Amino acid sequence: MSADSGPGLARRRMGPTAFLALSAGLLAVAGLAGLSIGTTSLDWRVVAQVLASRLGPFNGTFSETEEFIVWSVRLPRIIVGVLSGGALAVAGAALQGLFRNPLAGPGVIGTSAGAACGAVLVLMTGLAAHSALWLPLASFAGGLLALCLAYGMATSGGKTPLTALILSGVACGAFFGAMTSLLISLRFEDWQVASEVVFWMMGGLDSRSWVHVWIALPFVALGAGLVFFRSRELDLMLTGDESAQTLGADAEWTKRTVLVGAAMLTGASVAVSGILAFVGLVVPHMVRLVVGPLHRHLLPLAMLAGGGFLVACDIIARSAFAPAEVRLGVVTSACGAPFFAWLLLTRKPHLEGS
Amino acid sequence: MLEADRAGFARGGTWILRNLSVQFRAGTVAAVVGPNGSGKSTALRLLAGLLRASEGRVSINGRPAHMIKRGELARIVTYVPQSPPAVPTVTVRECVAMGRYCHRGRFRAEGEADRKAVGEALETMDCARFANRLMGDLSGGEVQRAILARSLATAAPYLLLDEPTASLDIEHSLSILDHVAAAAEAGRCVVMALHDLNSVIRSADFVCVLKRGTVRHAGPPLQALDPQVVRDVFSVESELLQGRTGAAFRFDPVGHADPCRRA
Numbered sequence: 001m002s003a004d005s006g007p008g009l010a011r012r013r014m015g016p017t018a019f020l021a022l023s024a025g026l027l028a029v030a031g032l033a034g035l036s037i038g039t040t041s042l043d044w045r046v047v048a049q050v051l052a053s054r055l056g057p058f059n060g061t062f063s064e065t066e067e068f069i070v071w072s073v074r075l076p077r078i079i080v081g082v083l084s085g086g087a088l089a090v091a092g093a094a095l096q097g098l099f100r101n102p103l104a105g106p107g108v109i110g111t112s113a114g115a116a117c118g119a120v121l122v123l124m125t126g127l128a129a130h131s132a133l134w135l136p137l138a139s140f141a142g143g144l145l146a147l148c149l150a151y152g153m154a155t156s157g158g159k160t161p162l163t164a165l166i167l168s169g170v171a172c173g174a175f176f177g178a179m180t181s182l183l184i185s186l187r188f189e190d191w192q193v194a195s196e197v198v199f200w201m202m203g204g205l206d207s208r209s210w211v212h213v214w215i216a217l218p219f220v221a222l223g224a225g226l227v228f229f230r231s232r233e234l235d236l237m238l239t240g241d242e243s244a245q246t247l248g249a250d251a252e253w254t255k256r257t258v259l260v261g262a263a264m265l266t267g268a269s270v271a272v273s274g275i276l277a278f279v280g281l282v283v284p285h286m287v288r289l290v291v292g293p294l295h296r297h298l299l300p301l302a303m304l305a306g307g308g309f310l311v312a313c314d315i316i317a318r319s320a321f322a323p324a325e326v327r328l329g330v331v332t333s334a335c336g337a338p339f340f341a342w343l344l345l346t347r348k349p350h351l352e353g354s
Numbered sequence: 355m356l357e358a359d360r361a362g363f364a365r366g367g368t369w370i371l372r373n374l375s376v377q378f379r380a381g382t383v384a385a386v387v388g389p390n391g392s393g394k395s396t397a398l399r400l401l402a403g404l405l406r407a408s409e410g411r412v413s414i415n416g417r418p419a420h421m422i423k424r425g426e427l428a429r430i431v432t433y434v435p436q437s438p439p440a441v442p443t444v445t446v447r448e449c450v451a452m453g454r455y456c457h458r459g460r461f462r463a464e465g466e467a468d469r470k471a472v473g474e475a476l477e478t479m480d481c482a483r484f485a486n487r488l489m490g491d492l493s494g495g496e497v498q499r500a501i502l503a504r505s506l507a508t509a510a511p512y513l514l515l516d517e518p519t520a521s522l523d524i525e526h527s528l529s530i531l532d533h534v535a536a537a538a539e540a541g542r543c544v545v546m547a548l549h550d551l552n553s554v555i556r557s558a559d560f561v562c563v564l565k566r567g568t569v570r571h572a573g574p575p576l577q578a579l580d581p582q583v584v585r586d587v588f589s590v591e592s593e594l595l596q597g598r599t600g601a602a603f604r605f606d607p608v609g610h611a612d613p614c615r616r617a
Contacts, residue, residue, distance in 0.1 A: 235452060240435070240438050242399075242435050242438070243438045246431070246434075247455060247456060248424050248429075249424060249455075288443065292443060292444065292448070293441065
């Protein structure tokens with residue numbers, strides 16, 4: 001036994017670079033598969049030619065229909081999936097770190113319920129039909145409102161104890177959830193609107209276009225930027241508020257930046273793909289198991305892995321019962337919940353306090 | 355110099371600590387003692403800049419502690435709370451390396467100076483042997499040493515420790531106290547809250563005795579602590595015994611003094 005080996009090494013990690021290569025590879029494969037698989041099945045070489053000709057000065061042999069399917073139908077769908085899954089995973093990873101709670105996820109500060117409530121409101125009132133911008137804007141507003149309420153309730157004297165924040169976040173989430181149900185039940189006899197809302201709430205990437213990409217992209221970039229900016233403080237926050245401060249982190253500002261960043265990420269994701277359960281909870285744990293809990297590596301890798309996971313789930317959603325589509329939220333839960341159960345049963349020490 | 359000048363702290367209208375005036379200089383080991391709830395932890399957290407004094411002031415090298423930014427403060431004063439949460443999924447080395455975050459830019463990777471300081475801290479606290487193990491796999495004593503190593507890695511000249519030997523066995527608590535004394539000899543200033551008066555006599559150059567939020571006695575341990583003080587502050591009868599390796603207290607609860615000895 002060498003001097004620095006020990007029981008800890010037995011369940012030890014893969015290097016971040018190796019995992020980066022692995023998840024980037026998986027994302028590329030899932031992306032290519034996502035572009036090829038569908039009601040009209042395409043050869044991956046045709047897909048590659050379309051991409052090459054659109055992105056660079058290459059000419060390929062493909063029909064206009066093929067180009068349309070790849071570039072205007074499937075590619076935006078996949079990019080929205082990558083953005084949305086990545087956003088949820090980063091938000092979840094950051095919140096789990098901030099709260100030192102393995103059960104934290106984008107839902108824990110009430111933002112996803114608030115975002116859903118905002119979105120349902122515009123779907124119900126018919127505003128969503130006027131412009132594609134209403135839905136994402138309303139879901140951002142809802143998410144931020146929920147965050148502000150939760151933060152305001154938990155804060156006193158310039159300090160926000162994390163346990164208070166988790167409780168007020170859960171309370172806000174429950175309230176906005178109830179409001180959403182109320183809105184739905186008020187218009188339940190209007191079959192078409194109600195089914196649209198219920199479909200949207202199950203999450204999905206169907207008929208996403210470039211508009212949705214441009215709606216989500218700036219918020220995902222900004223939110224991820226805010227959270228990445230605090231990755232060092234997030235490491236220190238793992239050691240507790242006081243230790244973090246004494247090691248040089250401003251605990252209260254760290255909480256504020258990370259919360260706003262996570263709310264932006266969650267809002268962006270809910271706005272363009274509805275509610276997708278378990279992505280923000282399970283993907284960060286998966287990544288943490290492999291590369292450890294330090295956020296400098298965890299956050300970017302969670303983004304990649306979350307994107308890849310969602311694109312893969314979307315392929316399942318499209319092809320499992322083709323030509324019918326399963327709702328994406330159903331697939332993420334159906335894949336995520338068993339994985340989480342397995343994690344709980346086999347890796348308890350990893351979940352404690354991480 | 356780390357200095358409190360008539361500093362006090364109140365929470366919810368109740369004074370927890372009043373009129374604390376002490377000065378701590380490099381190269382000394384100071385102990386803060388007192389019964390539970392006497393304000394020891396509050397005193398350390400005031401000195402660490404974690405709490406802002408409600409009256410009086412705490413200053414570090416002449417500057418008020420609350421005016422110094424966290425990042426800079428971390429390089430001057432480091433504080434180890436009583437039983438801080440250990441992160442079970444980081445390795446000991448990663449844990450100790452967190453002590454270096456305050457020394458480099460936000461997105462800078464670990465440099466040569468950081469690696470050297472981490473290595474030295476691991477050596478000093480006798481953690482190098484298990485540097486690559488996960489914190490969650492360590493015993494209580496090993497965790498405590500790793501966390502002390504993290505505070506050494508900050509290279510802060512002032513080290514404030516809240517009960518560093520709580521929950522440790524005799525061997526490990528003695529070894530922690532020796533490491534702490536070595537850190538002071540190397541030019542640091544160590545302030546510890548301690549419960550065990552015999553550890554105080556053994557390791558401290560200076561002791562500050564607190565009761566109900568005020569300093570009752572201060573000075574070198576054998577002057578500030580005698581059976582009379584122990585009875586006043588802790589409500590315990592005691593006897594100071596001289597042994598081969600130094601002095602030590604023997605305690606009896608008040609009213610339960612050994613009848614044989616009295617006869």
